[in-house]
Amino acid sequence: MAKKPDEIAKALGVSITTVRLVLGGKAEKYRISKATQARIREYVEEHGVKFDLTARSLKLKRTNTFGLIIPRLANPFFAKLSEELEHRCRETGYQLIISCSNSDEETEKELANGLVQRNVDGLFVVSSTSGSQQHLGNTITKPMVFLDRDYGNTDAPVITSSNFEGAKDLTAAIAKAAGNEPVYFLIGGSNQPTIIERARGYLDVMPENAGEDWTLRSARNRTQDGEQMMQTLWDKLGTAPQNLMASSLPVLEGALAVLRERLGHIPAQLRLATFDDDKMLSFLPNEIWSIKQQEPEWAEAALQAMTQTMSSEQPHSKTIATRLIHRPKDQ
Amino acid sequence: MAKKPDEIAKALGVSITTVRLVLGGKAEKYRISKATQARIREYVEEHGVKFDLTARSLKLKRTNTFGLIIPRLANPFFAKLSEELEHRCRETGYQLIISCSNSDEETEKELANGLVQRNVDGLFVVSSTSGSQQHLGNTITKPMVFLDRDYGNTDAPVITSSNFEGAKDLTAAIAKAAGNEPVYFLIGGSNQPTIIERARGYLDVMPENAGEDWTLRSARNRTQDGEQMMQTLWDKLGTAPQNLMASSLPVLEGALAVLRERLGHIPAQLRLATFDDDKMLSFLPNEIWSIKQQEPEWAEAALQAMTQTMSSEQPHSKTIATRLIHRPKDQ
DNA sequence: GTGAAAGCGCTAACAT
């Protein structure tokens, strides 16, 4: 349907250049006559045009494309972040290509490589491991912005959230309600930088003995890790805790599943605190505090850091504030 | 770091063509000597290569890229579907570009246009409206596969899920538990093809009067639509229903929010049924039935339909089965 | 066995 520039040129008896100049908005600069401009525009109005961005990219050595590597789209935070980032990129004239590494170091490297071969103009990466972040930093010469995980071994800008401050707020909120009772903290993925910060925030607020007596740790942060930690805690207490904190939603899910299994239900008087927010937390009758990420701010900061890097300005790493959400107990 | 073919050629004193032939796996065909092959491979082993896929695409008129247009990534179903599809595309040697239309017809057209200009080899689209599906079908000459919404006005293959059958199963399950009590159905987005099918399934199982007496409808399926429908229902009944069905999760969220607001809690004896599944439904103490989509099967079928279209085979539309999940009531 | 050359559609500098 849509005509290519050379077809338009032939149809109107002008040169391809003339067509391109007019359609490229350079008509005035090269003083193409109004009459010719009108004829071309009219033709386009009727038939449409089809430019080939591939050829343009080859010539300009720039694709107006960014790559984004995240662990998983099934994770609501990354999904929302991707959506926001994609939207802003498009507004700025860039197409975003989203790929999932599945938290695998090798996959992450392959993805980055593939995107570089496609000549993306820049790369956003949520790096799975310290090693892969370092590798990418050394290997890739394109503008890069790291997101969420700061392993502290790159010169590229890193956008993180205020995990430490957020954890302090979250812990303080549930601890106040708990009074003298212990607040147990299930920590999944305890070697990830984000989680380390969350644990640090918790310990900053809690008494000395909390680190040893009230925390449980697991290498990963899946539902089954939450289950396993809750089982350990149950066995230790011989009953359900009164106040429970989880380092992420999957961990909370696992913990609650175990409680339901042992008790037949989730006790309504149990106080809960968790990182990451989800509308469905409102389904629980319990009093709950949660930490909500502000994805729009993340996307904004990420794109800005990328723009700065590309224009050789000093790019700024940034920490995005979180928000504490409180859901009161059912009456 | 990585060398480009011409740099390798110069370094080894051979022609660019020779380098390309070897690295492109065409060495045997053009009888490049083993010795030369070895030298080139060795050099690459040490320094790495960097091909430019942009130039390749320009020459071959094929980008090994597919586009995917969905309403929102924040919707967990589309996020999971995207993840699965992206994964399979990559296995097949394609890069997937995901864009969100925000359910806006104009945006959807623009996105499709942009992707075509980038010379994607094919397009997967979850079309927001009948009009845009028709428009795309008439405008775009690339291989296309439509997902989820079948407006019945395209020759391109459409992958849908068994909304009618799923709705029958879901309705039958809750109706059986409800006995003679009414099962109210909150229908959000009542003019979308998927929702129409769900409503049809409900009516197929329920008695004559259900369509008039037990259903509530809203043009969209957001949380606020669920709230509004629940309010209407409450005002009609003067109390909370005993059995409630929702056409999607946001609608359920809205409905439950209203109940909590009026009652101070969500009554545990309320039976619930909803389309779309989420792990967090387990947070509710209620007896719940839900309909789970099988995203891997979706992705599989979508990619297969695309492959068939591209090889000019007769592409097959396909309906993906859903699964009924039952969560018993807390004890 | 290896190399040279044409051409994909575009941009930008240079002719006419």
Next chain:
DNA sequence: ATGTTAGCGCTTTCAC
């Protein structure tokens, strides 16, 4: 005021 041209890096065909 409009047209011509070189070259981006790749594939493919043909020449040495």
